[in-house]
Amino acid sequence: MSVQDFALAAEVAARRRWSATAALLALVVLLVVLSLGIGPVRLSPLAVIEAMFGGGSDVAQVIVREIRLPRTILAFAIGGILGLSGAALQGLLRNPLASPSLFGAPQSAAFGAVLVIALGLADVRSYALPVVAIIAAFGSVFALLAIAGRNAGLLILILAGLAISSFAGAATALVMNLSSNPFVVLEIAFWLLGSLEDRSFQHVALALPFIIAGAAVLLSQASAFRALTLGEEAAQSLGVDVGRLRLYVITGVALGVGGAVAVTGTIGFIGLVAPHLMRPVIGHDPARLLVPSALTGSALLLAADIAVRIIPSTSDIKVGVLTSIIGVPFFLYLIMRERRALGGGVA
Amino acid sequence: MWHDPHPNPPPQAGVGAHLFDGRHRASSHLAAAIAILLWLSSASAAFAAGPRIVSMNVCSDQLVLSLADPDQILGLSRFSRDAWQSWAAEKARNFPRLSGGAEDVLLLKPDIVVVSLFDKRATRDLLKANGLHLVEFTVPRTLDEVRDQIRAMGDVVRHPERAQAEITRLDAAIARARAVASAHHYRVLPLERRGFVSGDNSLINSLLAATGLTNAAGELGLGTGGFASLEAIVKLRPDFILVSEAGDRAEDEGRAFLLHPALERFYPEARRIVLPERLTVCGGVMLADALDRLTEELQRVTR
Numbered sequence: 001m002s003v004q005d006f007a008l009a010a011e012v013a014a015r016r017r018w019s020a021t022a023a024l025l026a027l028v029v030l031l032v033v034l035s036l037g038i039g040p041v042r043l044s045p046l047a048v049i050e051a052m053f054g055g056g057s058d059v060a061q062v063i064v065r066e067i068r069l070p071r072t073i074l075a076f077a078i079g080g081i082l083g084l085s086g087a088a089l090q091g092l093l094r095n096p097l098a099s100p101s102l103f104g105a106p107q108s109a110a111f112g113a114v115l116v117i118a119l120g121l122a123d124v125r126s127y128a129l130p131v132v133a134i135i136a137a138f139g140s141v142f143a144l145l146a147i148a149g150r151n152a153g154l155l156i157l158i159l160a161g162l163a164i165s166s167f168a169g170a171a172t173a174l175v176m177n178l179s180s181n182p183f184v185v186l187e188i189a190f191w192l193l194g195s196l197e198d199r200s201f202q203h204v205a206l207a208l209p210f211i212i213a214g215a216a217v218l219l220s221q222a223s224a225f226r227a228l229t230l231g232e233e234a235a236q237s238l239g240v241d242v243g244r245l246r247l248y249v250i251t252g253v254a255l256g257v258g259g260a261v262a263v264t265g266t267i268g269f270i271g272l273v274a275p276h277l278m279r280p281v282i283g284h285d286p287a288r289l290l291v292p293s294a295l296t297g298s299a300l301l302l303a304a305d306i307a308v309r310i311i312p313s314t315s316d317i318k319v320g321v322l323t324s325i326i327g328v329p330f331f332l333y334l335i336m337r338e339r340r341a342l343g344g345g346v347a
Numbered sequence: 348m349w350h351d352p353h354p355n356p357p358p359q360a361g362v363g364a365h366l367f368d369g370r371h372r373a374s375s376h377l378a379a380a381i382a383i384l385l386w387l388s389s390a391s392a393a394f395a396a397g398p399r400i401v402s403m404n405v406c407s408d409q410l411v412l413s414l415a416d417p418d419q420i421l422g423l424s425r426f427s428r429d430a431w432q433s434w435a436a437e438k439a440r441n442f443p444r445l446s447g448g449a450e451d452v453l454l455l456k457p458d459i460v461v462v463s464l465f466d467k468r469a470t471r472d473l474l475k476a477n478g479l480h481l482v483e484f485t486v487p488r489t490l491d492e493v494r495d496q497i498r499a500m501g502d503v504v505r506h507p508e509r510a511q512a513e514i515t516r517l518d519a520a521i522a523r524a525r526a527v528a529s530a531h532h533y534r535v536l537p538l539e540r541r542g543f544v545s546g547d548n549s550l551i552n553s554l555l556a557a558t559g560l561t562n563a564a565g566e567l568g569l570g571t572g573g574f575a576s577l578e579a580i581v582k583l584r585p586d587f588i589l590v591s592e593a594g595d596r597a598e599d600e601g602r603a604f605l606l607h608p609a610l611e612r613f614y615p616e617a618r619r620i621v622l623p624e625r626l627t628v629c630g631g632v633m634l635a636d637a638l639d640r641l642t643e644e645l646q647r648v649t650r
Contacts, residue, residue, distance in 0.1 A: 040576040066609040
């Protein structure tokens with residue numbers, strides 16, 4: 001390949017990345033509009049637009065701006081941070097099966113939140129909830145990486161993740177039994193399924209600062225992920241402090257996932273799926289994968305949250321259930337594809 | 348309504364049907380009343396001072412507490428002192444609290460055990476098998492059923508005159524509430540955590556109806572009860588919502604529903620009728636207090 005050919009190929013790839021990102025952005029905008037337009041009360045598109053900009057009846061205004069808008073913002077932000085966290089973890093571990101939910105981070109964050117709810121320590125709309133959830137998520141990811149070690153194979157990571165999720169689940173059940181709130185079992189059961197229903201701007205204010213902080217931390221490490229693809233030693237010679245990078249990633253994931261789980265409960269598998277959908281289009285550069293993965297995550301969660309409103313059912317379907325129903329088969333497919341690597345891990 | 352247990356208890360599968368079938372209910376009721384009268388007359392010598400009673404359900408606790416003499420009460424249910432569920436929680440502190448299982452009841456050897464058909468079946472069967480006399484109450488859905496239960500408990504504790512006085516008190520409270528409410532035909536939406544709305548077949552619905560208020564559940568397409576969406580409630584805009592708790596604390600997401608800014612915008616405190624759960628969760632003598640509270644709340648929100 002001549003130098004010119006190489007430059008041409010690079011240019012084609014770059015153009016494809018940009019057009020893919022632009023298409024994703026357009027898709028997200030479309031889904032945001034749909035999300036504002038769909039709900040149990042039928043409003044015409046015109047009424048929605050009017051209400052959005054402060055016109056129309058006050059009922060329509062309240063429905064669009066105070067019920068649907070916060071839900072849409074949360075779906076966008078939480079889907080985004082989950083996709084970004086997945087891409088960052090996969091970049092850090094150079095491992096396509098890494099994702100927050102397989103590592104028990106949402107489950108642990110949920111344990112933190114449940115602890116606050118079940119023991120009645122604070123109002124569910126207070127900052128105590130995300131703070132405790134973030135601490136729990138940080139603890140779980142930290143523990144996982146400490147247990148698995150630096151160059152852990154897939155098998156060890158997944159086994160350790162499984163152990164941590166199970167532990168978080170058991171701890172959640174225990175806390176439930178100790179609660180004096182008579183509704184706690186039902187509430188926590190709903191919580192663990194994950195839902196964006198009837199969230200308000202109070203919830204947005206609760207989650208968004210942490211999600212933005214987490215996203216900023218993860219995005220700032222983009223070049224380090226790229227260096228890391230050359231191997232840990234090569235990255236170190238390029239000036240990447242791998243130990244510090246790990247700490248940054250854990251912090252970013254914990255901030256984002258903890259903040260998200262504190263208002264929606266556990267929503268799984270978006271972090272796993274989003275980067276995989278983007279890899280064939282964007283390529284394997286983990287730095288370039290971050291933003292498209294985040295957008296894909298947003299699109300996935302927005303679409304799932306629209307779907308739960310459309311699918312006819314007697315009681316509302318939880319969005320976390322839907323993402324898992326789609327995500328788990330996808331995970332199984334990935335395992336099948338990675339079978340050789342996994343088999344190697346055993347041997 | 349209640350059932351006096353037959354030596355061979357009737358199959359409980361029939362219970363649901365009794366609730367909805369008025370004629371069947373009336374006849375089974377009569378039969379039950381006769382059965383208990385016969386039984387009481389045959390056993391009367393055994394407890395001249397009135398039967399000694401154990402109650403195993405928080406709702407029957409409250410009936411027993413208001414109708415029986417203190418020395419008749421041997422023990423009350425596990426939740427009897429829970430001020431959130433029981434209107435008579437304070438009074439219940441003067442009496443032993445049971446574990447909820449069969450053991451301590453067997454030890455107390457009461458003349459009558461009052462239970463709810465919603466209590467654990469296995470425990471009830473065990474008590475019956477050990478020769479205890481159980482009187483089983485269901486959950487009343489209408490004010491008529493409430494009157495029947497008060498009367499029935501009056502017979503069980505052998506103070507029918509107190510039962511009659513309580514029924515008179517209840518009827519007076521209904522009349523007072525009617526006087527305030529019936530002229531306006533307000534549409535009230537009884538709204539619980541997570542947006543649950545009580546429909547036709549609920550006690551709260553019969554309270555509203557007796558007062559001359561309209562349950563807005565029907566307009567939401569939830570005639571038999573169910574979950575209402577925040578959007579639908581905001582669109583319907585009933586005159587008032589009826590909730591069980593005032594205040595601004597959301598201990599969980601279910602309660603946060605009722606404090607959602609969209610709901611608070613149209614239903615601030617001044618448009619929320621607050622009836623504490625302990626006044627409405629059971630059908631019993633506390634309903635008179637519930638109705639008086641409803642009257643006060645209506646006066647507050649319509650002022």
